[in-house]
Amino acid sequence: xxxxxxxxxxxxxxxxxxxxxxxxxxxxxxxxxxxxxxxxxxxxxxxxxxxxxxxxxxxxxxxxxxxxxxxxxxxxxxxxxxxxxxxxxxxxxxxxxxxxxxxxxxxxxxxxxxxxxxxxxxxxxxxxxxxxxxxxxxxxxxxxxxxxxxxxxxxxxxxxxxxxxxxxxxxxxxxxxxxxxxxxxxxxxxxxxxxxxxxxxxxxxxxxxxxxxxxxxxxxxxxxxxxxxxxxxxxxxxxxxxxxxxxxxxxxxxxxxxxxxxxxxxxxxxxxxxxxxxxxxxxxxxxxxxxxxxxxxxxxxxxxxxxxxxxxxxxxxxxxxxxxxxxxxxxxxxxxxxxxxxxxxxxxxxxxxxxxxxxxxxxxxxxxxxxxxxxxxxxxxxxxxxxxxxxxxxxxxxxxxxxxxxxxxxxxxxxxxxxxxxxxxxxxxxxxxxxxxxxxxxxxxxxxxxxxxxxxxxxxxxxxxxxxxxxxxxxxxxxxxxxxxxxxxxxxxxxxxxxxxxxxxxxxxxxxxxxxxxxxxxxxxxxxxxxxxxxxxxxxxxxxxxxxxxxxxxxxxxxxxxxxxxxxxxxxxxxxxxxxxxxxxxxxxxxxxxxxxxxxxxxxxxxxxxxxxxxxxxxxxxxxxxxxxxxxxxxxxxxxxxxxxxxxxxxxxxxxxxxxxxxxxxxxxxxxxxxxxxxxxxxxxxxxxxxxxxxxxxxxxxxxxxxxxxxxxxxxxxxxxxxxxxxxxxxxxxxxxxxxxxxxxxx
Ligand code: BGC
Numbered sequence: 238x239x240x241x242x243x244x245x246x247x248x249x250x251x252x253x254x255x256x257x258x259x260x261x262x263x264x265x266x267x268x269x270x271x272x273x274x275x276x277x278x279x280x281x282x283x284x285x286x287x288x289x290x291x292x293x294x295x296x297x298x299x300x301x302x303x304x305x306x307x308x309x310x311x312x313x314x315x316x317x318x319x320x321x322x323x324x325x326x327x328x329x330x331x332x333x334x335x336x337x338x339x340x341x342x343x344x345x346x347x348x349x350x351x352x353x354x355x356x357x358x359x360x361x362x363x364x365x366x367x368x369x370x371x372x373x374x375x376x377x378x379x380x381x382x383x384x385x386x387x388x389x390x391x392x393x394x395x396x397x398x399x400x401x402x403x404x405x406x407x408x409x410x411x412x413x414x415x416x417x418x419x420x421x422x423x424x425x426x427x428x429x430x431x432x433x434x435x436x437x438x439x440x441x442x443x444x445x446x447x448x449x450x451x452x453x454x455x456x457x458x459x460x461x462x463x464x465x466x467x468x469x470x471x472x473x474x475x476x477x478x479x480x481x482x483x484x485x486x487x488x489x490x491x492x493x494x495x496x497x498x499x500x501x502x503x504x505x506x507x508x509x510x511x512x513x514x515x516x517x518x519x520x521x522x523x524x525x526x527x528x529x530x531x532x533x534x535x536x537x538x539x540x541x542x543x544x545x546x547x548x549x550x551x552x553x554x555x556x557x558x559x560x561x562x563x564x565x566x567x568x569x570x571x572x573x574x575x576x577x578x579x580x581x582x583x584x585x586x587x588x589x590x591x592x593x594x595x596x597x598x599x600x601x602x603x604x605x606x607x608x609x610x611x612x613x614x615x616x617x618x619x620x621x622x623x624x625x626x627x628x629x630x631x632x633x634x635x636x637x638x639x640x641x642x643x644x645x646x647x648x649x650x651x652x653x654x655x656x657x658x659x660x661x662x663x664x665x666x667x668x669x670x671x672x673x674x675x676x677x678x679x680x681x682x683x684x685x686x687x688x689x690x691x692x693x694x695x696x697x698x699x700x701x702x703x704x705x706x707x708x709x710x711x712x713x714x715x716x717x718x719x720x721x722x723x724x725x726x727x728x729x730x731x732x733x734x735x736x737x738x739x740x741x742x743x744x745x746x747x748x749x750x751x752x753x754x755x756x757x758x759x760x761x762x763x764x765x766x767x768x769x770x771x772x773x774x775x776x777x778x779x780x781x782x783x784x785x786x787x788x789x790x791x792x793x794x795x796x797x798x799x800x801x802x803x804x805x806x807x808x809x810x811x812x813x814x815x816x817x818x819x820x821x822x823x824x825x826x827x828x829x830x831x832x833x834x835x836x837x838x839x840x841x842x843x844x845x846x847x848x849x850x851x852x853x854x855x856x857x858x859x860x861x862x863x864x865x866x867x868x869x870x871x872x873x874x875x876x877x878x879x880x881x882x883x884x885x886x887x888x889x890x891x892x893x894x895x896x897x898x899x900x901x902x903x904x905x906x907x908x909x910x911x912x913x914x915x916x917x918x919x920x921x922x923x924x925x926x927x928x929x930x931x932x933x934x935x936x937x938x939x940x941x942x943x944x945x946x947x948x949x950x951x952x953x954x955x956x957x958x959x960x961x962x963x964x965x966x967x968x969x970x971x972x973x974x975x976x977x978x979x980x981x982x983x984x
Contacts, residue, residue, distance in 0.1 A: 543925020
């Protein structure tokens with residue numbers, strides 16, 4: 238962008254959208270017109286009253302003091318002789334609230350805009366119209382807008398001129414790097430519910446992220462006020478206390494003509510919409526739509542089986558990703574958080590990258606992470622987050638490790654080395670950070686971690702599971718170091734130092750945390766807890782837990798000959814826990830893999846089919862349409878687990894889809910970018926059949942099995958150029974190339 242002239246309003250109108258306007262005439266014929274725009278806040282650009290481009294919530298969410306994206310639009314066909322460009326800007330993430338209600342104005346107190354319209358004329362000359370003090374600023378019909386706290390579109394609002402724009406602080410601009418944020422799907426209401434309290438609630442049938450649109454004609458000045466909720470309470474009443482402070486309504490004020498409303502500067506996470514105010518007794522449901530908004534990502538995988546509840550789980554996982562991949566990977570889309578929690582993102586990344594093509598999406602987010610990495614190499618709990626102000630998240634194992642895990646995972650799935658070369662420094666610096674903390678070079682015994690977040694083995698009401706955080710932290714230290722070694726090897730770097738570091742970490746891990754091939758059980762609580770925080774596990778954290786053993790197995794912190802006893806112990810712990818898992822954010826993504834890797838498909842399947850709390854099917858059996866944050870967000874008696882940490886659209890536990898593709902359907906890559914694969918499905922009667930199709934960078938892979946009379950039939954499609962090693966349940970193996978294959982195995 239050649240001209241980067243930032244402007245703001247001469248008068249600050251807090252919380253509202255303001256329009257920056259410029260009229261101009263161009264009588265000569267235009268060969269090409271290109272508009273480049275950005276803002277501090279969220280902008281919507283229009284030329285001659287028509288919205289420019291199909292993206293929404295532009296310029297997107299980045300670490301604004303390091304990088305603000307600008308968008309480029311071809312507007313040749315939108316111009317005529319006399320024109321008006323209008324850029325409406327609302328506070329958005331940068332100027333409005335960002336996350337918890339304590340963080341406002343993180344990047345600035347006032348909204349700003351910057352634009353250049355480049356006009357290439359047929360005579361070859363180029364002219365520019367740029368934001369400057371000749372632009373005028375107006376109030377708009379959007380009298381209030383905040384990402385988290387509602388939006389008011391008042392068609393009766395007076396549009397006042399506030400005067401000419403003034404020059405404003407410049408932010409570093411970059412061309413848009415991320416995927417477009419677009420309106421992806423439109424849902425119609427499924428029902429209008431009159432709740433026991435007598436409230437009118439629209440049910441869209443699906444928990445989702447986006448906004449409501451409404452077409453309506455009424456009297457001028459009549460109001461519609463909408464509140465949003467994900468679930469109904471046990472009595473069937475509207476509920477959104479779990480949104481915490483983010484419960485303000487979306488309000489539309491009618492013009493008297495036919496209005497088509499939708500928010501443009503905020504989004505909501507919801508399934509249910511309560512009509513707090515609506516001008517008539519009869520609700521015209523036909524006027525309501527729910528518009529699903531997320532980053533543009535091509536769907537690359539499908540899964541189906543003969544079990545409806547598992548299909549629903551898979552559906553919930555896909556919707557969890559749709560709901561939370563809105564420009565950054567958020568933890569949840571509804572409450573006063575919606576942040577790029579790094580732990581959640583690393584946990585779900587492999588599943589996400591199989592489900593959808595997320596290359597652009599992550600390229601941008603990793604750019605922000607690099608920009609924000611602290612000088613000492615630390616990576617925060619959320620990204621974007623500025624270390625220099627406001628609410629600070631912890632530097633935590635399993636969260637900061639996003640810096641190594643996400644680049645490596647994306648490299649593996651897409652075979653794109655740039656994920657490693659772009660991020661190698663960040664990966665090394667993260668490991669360097671861990672290495673430099675505390676007195677023990679090869680252990681990570683310091684810090685304040687999120688731990689096995691929301692695991693249930695430290696008691697129902699605990700936020701953190703019982704597993705020793707020191708053990709978890711050192712296990713992730715080893716894993717991150719291993720990934721630095723692997724990445725360096727791909728890049729042809731000298732990684733001898735990291736290889737040696739890795740060997741030492743594993744050695745110390747085994748000395749400190751293990752005895753006779755098993756984790757030791759009790760460790761003192763080493764964490765220094767901030768004042769007022771209490772540890773969930775009181776004064777000890779344990780080593781003989783499902784999560785500890787899972788991590789030891791999955792991160793290879795044991796000797797090959799120790800695996801059998803470890804997996805036996807894991808099975809025993811699962812049995813003791815009534816056949817359920819006791820794993821949280823850090824254990825749950827790996828537990829089925831850990832079991833299946835050791836051949837205990839029987840136990841992994843039993844856990845997978847478990848429906849008692851905690852389990853994946855528990856939420857399905859309680860009516861979920863997305864993945865829940867807490868295993869039993871809604872308890873068996875219908876009451877809620879809590880109000881403050883109870884999202885019903887939290888994708889992290891959806892990471893089980895990775896196991897569904899890899900084990901149920903048996904499609905696993907053995908060489909990056911699926912150049913070589915294993916096809917080793919593990920059928921189970923309870924599924925009836927299972928199939929998946931994955932559109933990989935090496936082509937489309939299909940796997941399908943079903944029971945037929947006294948046999949199990951297998952059908953595979955392998956793309957040309959890909960080598961697959963088939964392994965059937967009867968032990969038969971074969972190496973195959975591109976083509977379609979069928980097999981049958983006697984039951
Ligand atoms: C978020 C999580 C996140 C966690 C940190 C929560 O408030 O919603 O998903 O990872 O904090 O433990």
